[in-house]
Amino acid sequence: MVLFLLYAALAALVVWSVGYLIYRLFRALRGGGCSCGCDCGCCAGKESCGKK
């Protein structure tokens, strides 16, 4: 059972990693990212989103 959970977690990590990199790539292409540095992407780089 523990082993199964471990494999599931690792599989999820791999899927998340690939997905996250693709997401970051698309967001970069779209011109996203907060210039305030909080990196939440909500303000599309125009100005600070105020979350930080």
Added chain:
Amino acid sequence: MNETTRNSVQKIDTLDRLPVGRSCEILSAGNQSGAVKRRLVDMGLTPGTQVDLVKIAPFGDPMEVALRGYRLSLRKDDAAQITVRLLRPGETLRCRARTLPDRVRREEMRQAHNHERTAHFRKYDPNAHDSHVWRIALTGNPNCGKTTLFNALTGSNQSVGNWPGVTVEKKEGAATFGKQELTVVDLPGIYSLSPYSMEEIVARNFIIGAHPDAIVNIVDATNLERNLYLTMQLLELERPMVVALNFMDEVEKSGDRIDVERLSRHLGVPVIPISARSGKGVDALLEAAHRAMHTGLTVEPDDLYDDYTHEIHHRVGALIHDKAYAADIPAHWAAIKLIEGDELVAQALALSGLEQTKLDQIAEEYEASSPLGDRETLIADSRYSFIESVVQNSVQKAAGRGGRSWTSRIDAVVTHKYLAFPVFVAMLAVVFWFTFGPVGSALSDLLAAGIENGLTPVVRQGLAALGAADWAVSLVCGGVISGVGSVLTFLPMIAILFFFLSILEDSGYMSRAAFVMDRTLRRFGLSGKAFIPLLMGFGCTVPAVMGARTMENEKDRRMTIMLVPFMSCSARLPVYGLLVSAFFPTHRALIVLSLYLLGVVLAILSGLVLKRFVFQGEAAPFLLELPPYRMPSVRNVATQVWEKIKDFLSRAATLILAMSVVLWLLQSFTPQGQYTQDVSTSLLAVLGGLLAPLFLPCGFGVWQAAVALLTGLIAKEAVVSSMSLFYGFSMTADGAAVALALGGTFTPAAAYAFLVFCALYTPCVASIATIRREMDSLKWTLACLGWQLGVAYAASVLTYQIGALLM
């Protein structure tokens, strides 16, 4: 005094030719470039102002001048646009203050605005239910303590420093007044409401367009005259406003006295003395702001301008009144901006041809009324003469204050003609020694040892005990822990570096470093402020790229970011160490030094090329205020270091983790999807094989080199570990053993070409992500990486081809 001497001291000249220690009176300021002239006028360099030349920077430019109670650094080119009259030694100009109205006149002026009070009357009720979340805008000159006040009001941890330009964008936070929530907006520091720079446009657009419910104008009480210039323009907006007199503790300490009530009476708005650092007076300020937004009326003092300017103002106001209301721009302010020649306001009002002609006629009439010069200067002069009157009436300077201030004493050393550069180098040497020397390295090694000898074996054993498959152990230990861990080992260095930089920022030294280095860097199209990020690049590209935020000009900032990766970061050292000891054992230091120098030379050449073809145009004026030195605050330093650590950790836990896992996938599976422990059959090797032919002209067209360079994108040290894996030598092998292992594929010329490529090519992913974030543009990021790659490839090919001919 004989006639010859009298002529020599009275002569009219330009500011750049003023001898050190002498004073002059400004006759006219900057007629060549509109932008520079506007900034000069905004900074108080108006006709009739006394300017003292304090010193010239060690390399002959820029110069430090004292005026209106503060110190300013400006380049000789800009100073050459200012015509001056040399004052006799010991001569000082008399204050040109106007006579301020007496009680009777003030009452008359108040009565004249009664109709406005009646029309806008609102009773203050602190318990009134607010219909929306009120917004307070914090505005003021750069480095007057806005962000410190913002942090005090909202409990935020925004970065603060003792140099102008820490905040370049607006930031919002929540504060509470009683039971009511208020939104506080921290705006970038501005010297005036003229749209001169990016941050000024951000601040101006917010103040004019976003209609904050109240404006809190933070004024540096130690530098009242220059700070009140913005206050005058904010008063013209006639919006609810409060003036916060910051640094009152310093004023009291110096023995000066400011009559706050009298100042408030002259300005016509509440003035609250505060100390943003200690939080003293902050509650009273919030209450005053709350009161101002509820009562909602500010009337610009009638005596702000001289009588004729006042009349001109009203004539233009009558002309554009309706259009200003239609465009939702304060009519009063718009009228004065149009007289100044503000093109953005003219566009927003969409004046008809007839209106524009009438406006031009009024402006010409105004200019003809005085020998002072153009309309912009006339308005500024009128504002400043009012400010001088107010300051003269409200400030009492401490009597008998002799001796030099601490700032002058420290500056006597750190900006001294001969000592400045050695002090600068010594200071940086100390910072670098702590960061990358024994202290930083020991902490990094400790962390690395903890990960490698502590965490990894424990996890490996735990997984083995669970009976996990080889691939699972490899993914967790070889992928996640090794990948993220190799980046985390830099954490102590980042923390130490930012600890020292925060101290330097908070003390006020940064402005002096820029002052000292400006002349040298301008030759390569950069400003003096670029020096610190470039030097930091020898340590780590990530903080260096982030350090480029100090640049006041976007062009300079982008160019600095493009040049920083040429500075060989410390993570490349293991690669140099490995190949130099293998192929050049007798000339190790020389070869490593040549790689560092190559980076510097190519950065200089790149700077010249970029300046010539990409970042063309007039050099941005270097008008930098030199703030007084202040003791760094423990809270500020701790906050800044913690924010940097948090930022670094969050990136390691997301981007670096994802990259490490993906790289592990590529090096652990064959193209057919079979798990393999033989890297040469992995997908990564196949991809490396595709790339390898590209490196044939460089002399290392083998898949191992291509993959090693690819893994170097995750972290530069990965090049070494990849090669040890591919060529089968241990990390502790000596140079001869490594040379033997690499001998089949690398010649000395190819090895040097490989080193050149490693020294210059695209930095690691952490740096790329930082570049992307700081550039805020995919296009610029790709251009930066493309430039790096192109230069590295060309240099490597040339090195190999020339080397092959010689060897």
